[in-house]
Amino acid sequence: MTIRKKTLNIPPVVQRGYFWCAIAFLLGVILSFSLPPIYALPVLPISFGGFLIIILKSRNALSAALRGWWFGFGYFIVTFHWIGAALLVDADRFGWLAVPAVLLISAGLALFPVLVSLAVWFSPSGNWLKVLIFAFAWALSEWLRGIIFSGFPMSPIGISWTISDAMIQSVSIVGVFGLSFVTVLASALPLSHYCIQKRRTQKSIIMATGISFGILVIVWVGGEIRISESEIGYNDSNLKIRVVQANISQQSKWDFKAKNLALSKHINWSLYNNNWDPELVIWPETAVPFYISNDGQLIHLISKAIPDDGFLITGAPRTEKVNGLSKVWNSMFLLGSDFSVKAVYDKHHLVPFGEYIPLRGVFGFSNLVNSAVDFSSGFGPTTINIKPIPSFSPLICYEGIFPGNVIGEGIRPAWLLNITNDGWFGNTTGPYQHFHTARLRALEEGLPLIRAANTGISAIIDPLGQIKKSTSLGSEGIMDGYLPAPLQKPPPFASIGNWILLIVGVIIFCFATFDFRRFRIKFL
Template sequence: MKPALRLTTAFVAGALSVAGFAPFGVFVLPVLTLATLLWLVDGLSPRPAALTGYVFGLGWFLAGVSWVNVSLSQFGGMPLPLSLLATFLFCAYLALFPAAALAALRALAPSPRLAPVLFAALWVLGEWLRGTLFTGFPWLASGYAHAAPSPLAGYVPVFGVHGAGFVAALMAGLLAAFVTQRLALRQVLLSLVALLAGGALLGAVSWTTPTGRTLTVSLLQGNIEQSMKWVPERLPESMNAYLDLARAWPADLVVLPETAVPLPYDEIDPRWLEAVRATGRDVLMGAVTVGEVDGRARYFNSARALGRDDAQYSKAHLVPFGEFTPPLFAWTLKLLSIPMSDFGRGAAVQPPLELAGEKVAVNICYEDVFGEELIAGAREATLLVNVSNTAWFGDSWAQPQHLQIAQLRALELGRPMLRATNTGMTAAIQPDGRVIAALPPFSRAGLRVELQGYQGLTPFLRWGNAPVLLLSLAVLIVAAVQRKKG
C-alpha cells in the first residue's frame, strides 16, 4: 500500500473509533479500527509504523476531544486561531502514545502467536501512561467504550477500564493476526468466544451488596449559562434558580453541582444557605472555600455540606490551565480569562462524608476520570457523588462521554454514582454501570431517585490497575527475551 493511502486510512480509522464511545456507543467499532491499524502496519519497520500509529491517534483525538477548543475560545477568551492551534497541539501530544505502542510492536517483531497479546500489552501501557504523565489525560481510553451492554463490561470490576481495554485490544490483535499472519480461523474464533464468555460470566457476579435503608436523593441542574455565571449582576438569578429547585425537589440528600453559587462559601448570604439547607436531611453543594496553605489564604474547589463544618471535600486532582497553571506556563494567563483559575490542592486521601445516613465519597468534575485515585475514598463509602460544571464544553460530545466515564467508575468501584451538574448530564447510575435516570442536558430541573448504598469490595477496589499492568509488563519482557534470542 502506498504511504499516502496508508496514512489516510489510518486517520479515518482513528476518527471512526470515536463512534465506539458515547453518544454513539458502537462499542465493537474500536476493536475493528484497531485491527485495521494492525493490518496497516504489518511488515513495516518501526519508523513508518510509528508514523501510522501517530496519524491514527491524531484522527482519534481530533475527532474525540476537539471540544477542548470550546472551553479555550468560547469561554476562556482565547483568540480562535490560537485556541485551534492549542487544541491541535494537545491532540498531537496525545497521539504520541499510540505511535510509541506501534513502534515498539514492530521493533519487537513478535511471533504470530504472541503478536496479539503483545499489542494488547503495549496499547494498554500506552493508555495508562497517557493517563498518568503530566497530571494525565485518560479521556477516551479504549476501555471506556465498554460500558453495558458491551460484553466486555464484566471485566471492568475485576481489572478496571484498562482491563477491558486490554481484552478489546487483544481481540483486535486476533482479528488482525488471522488476516495478516494466517493465524488459524479455529484458534481465532475459540479465543474470541472465550474472551466474550469470560466477560459474560464475570458480568453475572455481584461483587458488592446493598446496605442500609432506601433513601431519596435529589440532583439539581440549574442550567446557568457559563458566559453569564460569573457576571455579578446575574448572581441573584443563580441563587434563586437553585433555591427554587431545592424547594421543588426535597429529599434525604439534595446535591447541587460544582460551584453552584459563584462566590466563596463564607460570602454567601446565610439566609439563603439556611433556606436551601431546610430542603433536605442533608444538602451537599459545590462551593469555593478558603483555606490556608503555607501561611497564605488559598481558594479550594470544594463540596460542602450545608450547616456542617465537619463535612467538606476539596478537589485534589486539578485541571491544568483551568484550576492551576503548570510551572513555566504563567504567560498563558494573558491569553485566557478563566475565573478563579489558581486553586489550592486538596489532600490526596480524604475520608467519605457522613451524609443522610450514608458514607459518601465525593469527587469533583473530571476527577472521576482517574479511577485508581478514587479507590481510597470508595473502599469505606456506600455512595459515590460527582459534582460537575461541564458548561465549559458547550453542547459537545464531552457531556455524554463524561457520563459514560462515570458509568465505568460505578462498575469499577461497585457503588452507585450520583452526578449533579450545571448543564448536563445529571444522572444516577447503578453499581453495574447502568443509568437509572438522567436529565436532558441544558434543562433546568431536578432528578429525584430512590436507592440504597452498597458495601463490599470489587477486585479492582482491592488491587487497582496493578494486575493488568503487571500482566502487560510480563508480556513485554517475554517478547523482549524472544527478540533477543531470535
C-alpha cells in the first residue's frame, strides 16, 4: 500500500514577491504604533517576528532587500508623517511639498532596514545566531541613521519603553540603541524560532518564549532596583526655576503684530504671581522673534521678565556681520537682571531644509523659516558656567535627540537644558516622539533635563529619566520647580557612549565565525 503525502496548496498570489512586500509594508506600519503616545507594545513581536520570517523566506538577496525596504517604508511613513505638518504651516508656499516630502524622506530612511535584511540574509546559519544578528543589525541601523547625512536618530524603537520608568533604566549603561537591541531580540525570538527551528517541538517554542519574557523581566527588575536604590534630591543651589510655555501658533509666530503679542505673553507669564519667586526664568526656542543681540531697547523691555538678581534664558535669532557678510544663528541668550547678555549659545546641529538648504544653488528652494539666508552653525556642544546658576549644557530643538553628543569637552555640566519649538508639528505624534527621545539623554548622562517647549511638552526630568513635572501638549501656562541634582557618579554610558554597541557587535561576530563543532571539552 502506498501512502501519499499530503501537500499544502499555496495560492499563487502568496508565492509572488509583491504579496510579501505588501506584508512587509503592513508589518512596518503596525510597528509604528508601538511608539509614543500610542504604546501598542503587543505589536512588537508581531512586527519584528514577522519581519525576520519574511527575510528568511526570501528566495535571494534582492528579494530580502526589497522586503526590507517595504518594511522600512511602511514604518517611517507612519512614524514621521508629522514632517508634512511642518510644510502645511505656510501652505501657500510649501503645502504642495507635504506629501512628496514625507514619501521621499521615508523612501530614503527605508534603506536602513534594507541593511538589516541583507545582514540577516548573508549571516551564517544558526537558530539563535540569526536572531542575534537581526537585533544587532537593527540597532546598528538606528545608530547609522543618526550619523549619515547629518543624522536623524529620531524615534529609535527603544523609546517604546518610555511608558515605564523601570524599563528605560538600562539606557544608562547601553544607551537607547542598546535598548533597541534588547527590544528587537526579545520581540523576534518567539515567532522567528518557530519558523527557523527545523524540528519544532512544544518544548523549544516554550523555551524561546520564556527566554524572551525573561529578558524583559530582567530589564524591568534591574530598573526597579536602580530606582529604589537611588536617592535623587535637589541641586545644592536649590535653584528655583520657572518655565514659560506660551503656546504661540506657528502660523502667526513671525507676523509683525503677532510677534509683539507673543513677546508680551511671555513677559506676562514670567511675572505671574503665585507665591513662587523664581531665580531663573526659561523661555523656549525663538520665544523672542526679534534680533536682540544689538538691540538695547529690546533687552530693556525683556528685562521686565527677569527676576531681581536673577536670570532669563530665551531662544532668539542672532545676526552678525562676518567678513562683510551678514550671518544668522538660531541662538540661546542668558540675560542678567542688569540688562547684560551673560552668555550666548549658537545651535550647531541645523535642520536640513528647515534652517538651511543643502546645495541651495542647485535646488533653488527657500527654507521653511522666514529667512533669506541659511542659518549658520555654531561650534558644537558646550558648557555654560555663569554663577550662581549651576553649569549647564544647552540644546536647541532636535540637538537633544543625539545620544552621546549633548555635552562638550571640559567641565561636566550639572544639568541639561533643551529649548524647542514643536509648534511646527501641531497636535500630531511628532512632539511626543521628540519629547521622549530627548528625555533619554538625562538617563544616558546621569543629569537632570529641563525642557522648555513653545507648545509643549515642557518638563522637569531627573537623572533617572523620571518626569517630575510636565505640561500637556497645546496648553498655555507656566511650570515651576526646583532643579534636580545630578547623579554623584556618571553612569557607564556617559563614559563609554555608543561604543558599547560596537562591543556587542564584536561579540556576536565572534559567535558567528567560531566553529563550535571543533571545540570539545572532555570530562574525565
